[in-house]
Amino acid sequence: MKLRRQLAAAAATAAVLMLVPSAVATASPDKHPKVPADSLRALGAQQKLGIGTAVDDARLGSDRAYTDLVANQFSVVTAENAMKWESVEPARGSYDWAAADRLVSFAGQHGQQVRGHTLLWHNQLPSWLTTGVDDGTVTKGQLREILRKHVTDEVTHFRGRIWQWDVANEVFANSWDPNPLPDGLNGDDFWIRNLGEGVVADVFRWAHQADPKALLFYNDYNISGQDGTNAKFRAVHDFVAKLRAQGVPIDGVGEQGHLDTQYGFDAQRFQADLQSYGDLGLKVAVTEADVRTFVNNSTEQVPTSQPAAFAQPFEFSEMLKGCQLVDQCISFTAWGVYDGDSWIPGTFAGTGYGLLYDVDKAPKPAYYALQQDLRLGARPQKH
Ligand code: 9MR
Numbered sequence: 001m002k003l004r005r006q007l008a009a010a011a012a013t014a015a016v017l018m019l020v021p022s023a024v025a026t027a028s029p030d031k032h033p034k035v036p037a038d039s040l041r042a043l044g045a046q047q048k049l050g051i052g053t054a055v056d057d058a059r060l061g062s063d064r065a066y067t068d069l070v071a072n073q074f075s076v077v078t079a080e081n082a083m084k085w086e087s088v089e090p091a092r093g094s095y096d097w098a099a100a101d102r103l104v105s106f107a108g109q110h111g112q113q114v115r116g117h118t119l120l121w122h123n124q125l126p127s128w129l130t131t132g133v134d135d136g137t138v139t140k141g142q143l144r145e146i147l148r149k150h151v152t153d154e155v156t157h158f159r160g161r162i163w164q165w166d167v168a169n170e171v172f173a174n175s176w177d178p179n180p181l182p183d184g185l186n187g188d189d190f191w192i193r194n195l196g197e198g199v200v201a202d203v204f205r206w207a208h209q210a211d212p213k214a215l216l217f218y219n220d221y222n223i224s225g226q227d228g229t230n231a232k233f234r235a236v237h238d239f240v241a242k243l244r245a246q247g248v249p250i251d252g253v254g255e256q257g258h259l260d261t262q263y264g265f266d267a268q269r270f271q272a273d274l275q276s277y278g279d280l281g282l283k284v285a286v287t288e289a290d291v292r293t294f295v296n297n298s299t300e301q302v303p304t305s306q307p308a309a310f311a312q313p314f315e316f317s318e319m320l321k322g323c324q325l326v327d328q329c330i331s332f333t334a335w336g337v338y339d340g341d342s343w344i345p346g347t348f349a350g351t352g353y354g355l356l357y358d359v360d361k362a363p364k365p366a367y368y369a370l371q372q373d374l375r376l377g378a379r380p381q382k383h
Pocket residue numbers: 080081123124169256288343
């Protein structure tokens with residue numbers, strides 16, 4: 001496995017340097033001049049693995065320490081919010097690409113690739129759209145056309161500059177959702193409820209027409225080894241297999257990787273499930289990794305138990321290793337740079353400490369764990 005990766009990496013280096021003009025189709029070796037040799041991105045590049053972070057537009061450029069971490073440690077960036085529908089089309093028919101464009105041009109300047117996030121999701125929809133559906137002024141036929149236009153316009157706007165698109169996000173039912181459909185899709189999902197199951201395949205087709213080179217992903221949480229019965233994994237697996245068999249242009253599955261130390265984590269099953277997606281001929285990515293735990297308060301975010309403080313970097317590391325050991329896993333992205341700027345404390349009260357850098361932007365044990373995993377993955381064979 002190790003040797004195979006090194007040979008593949010060497011071959012890819014040669015290919016990228018000599019033959020392949022576009023950096024979009026595959027993660028390229030990290031040649032950006034200012035990147036430290038022991039950074040996550042440089043170590044990841046040695047094994048052709050993109051290392052990413054979600055980026056907060058409010059801090060990019062204005063917070064120097066934050067911006068340096070994004071530039072120096074990561075080879076892939078995702079807009080945490082700036083590409084979502086409510087951000088890009090706050091008023092109907094009037095687009096605002098400014099924040100998303102800033103990120104894409106930052107990525108270009110820093111030799112980074114971009115994950116586009118996200119085209120079809122029930123959340124962060126513009127209120128003109130949800131209100132129109134609620135009060136009946138937007139009919140189902142119009143809704144489908146509005147969605148087709150949204151997907152086409154957004155993917156076209158960024159054509160050639162997005163490596164992976166999260167085309168559809170979180171449309172499968174969890175064990176606690178009351179109305180799963182027979183194939184596991186969430187019958188209560190805004191899009192499924194209004195436009196039917198076929199909308200998922202349609203958004204992949206529309207996205208592919210608008211940018212045939214972008215890698216198109218289905219993205220969700222608890223779909224690799226985390227839920228007790230593994231029912232959600234099975235449903236997503238069978239669904240994406242069916243899409244592939246039908247010729248729908250889907251290229252990959254994104255496992256978000258939002259973990260919480262209180263629930264434990266089966267790393268072997270995580271890896272096995274990622275491998276199962278890969279065995280379908282799909283690429284795989286870990287797209288939103290964070291590992292939360294109980295903390296003293298949301299300002300300091302000190303774990304309240306010693307074992308949990310060890311579990312946090314351990315689970316982060318196990319997720320990365322799972323990705324490293326699956327040949328089809330092309331990128332590993334943390335959902336944010338540092339604990340002071342994470343969605344976790346605001347959503348799961350009493351928890352935090354989820355990321356690689358602490359509230360003061362100092363590297364945490366999880367950062368060093370990932371660095372060590374990447375060093376091991378890049379190491380030449382001893383004998
Ligand atoms: O991190 C994002 C946060 O800033 C937003 O307020 C939130 C709104 O739902 O979305 C967060 O990102 C989500 C991502 O887009 C999809 N998967 C779950 C992420 C965490 O909620």
